[in-house]
Each structure stands twice: as structure tokens, then as C-alpha cells.
Amino acid sequence: MRISEIVKQKSKNFVKNGKILKEIETPQRIHFTVLSKDLHSVIFDKKEKSWSCDCQFFSLKQKPCSHILACKLYLNLSRKNIYGK
Numbered sequence: 001m002r003i004s005e006i007v008k009q010k011s012k013n014f015v016k017n018g019k020i021l022k023e024i025e026t027p028q029r030i031h032f033t034v035l036s037k038d039l040h041s042v043i044f045d046k047k048e049k050s051w052s053c054d055c056q057f058f059s060l061k062q063k064p065c066s067h068i069l070a071c072k073l074y075l076n077l078s079r080k081n082i083y084g085k
């Protein structure tokens, strides 16, 4: 399996197992906490449409980590729940 597939699978599991907490939403940003082995803070900047995470994977690779993908998925799902009827 390629790394990106592993990361995708991990992120799905975070969502499925209820590991995403939406903390605060401001006009500029949304803050999430991901309950991984360690806690990670994920921030979505609405204006820049950019994501960041405090984990090692993200700071080393500057690519979306499983925490960021999980929060994206979470956002998509919650939007569907609101508008998708």
C-alpha cells in the first residue's frame, strides 16, 4: 500500500470512531482536536483555505496528514447531514 492510501484509511477510521472534535469556529478559522495516540490540533483557515496540524508528519512533509484528511472528511459529512436531505 502506498503511504497516501494508509493515510486515507487512517483518516476514515478517525471519523468512523468519533475521534474528531470540533472545538471552535470563528469567522476566520475552525479548530479541531483529533484524538489520536497523542492529541493533535488541526486548524482550518477559511480565508486561505489552508489546513495545518501540529503533528510530526505534517511538519516534516508539509503534506496533509491523516488528521487533516479526517477533519476534511468530517466537515464534508457534517455538511451533507445539514444540506443533503
Ligand SMILES: [Zn+2]
Pocket (backbone or CB within 6 Å): 040, 053, 054, 055, 056, 057, 058, 065, 066, 067, 068
Ligand atoms: Zn497531523
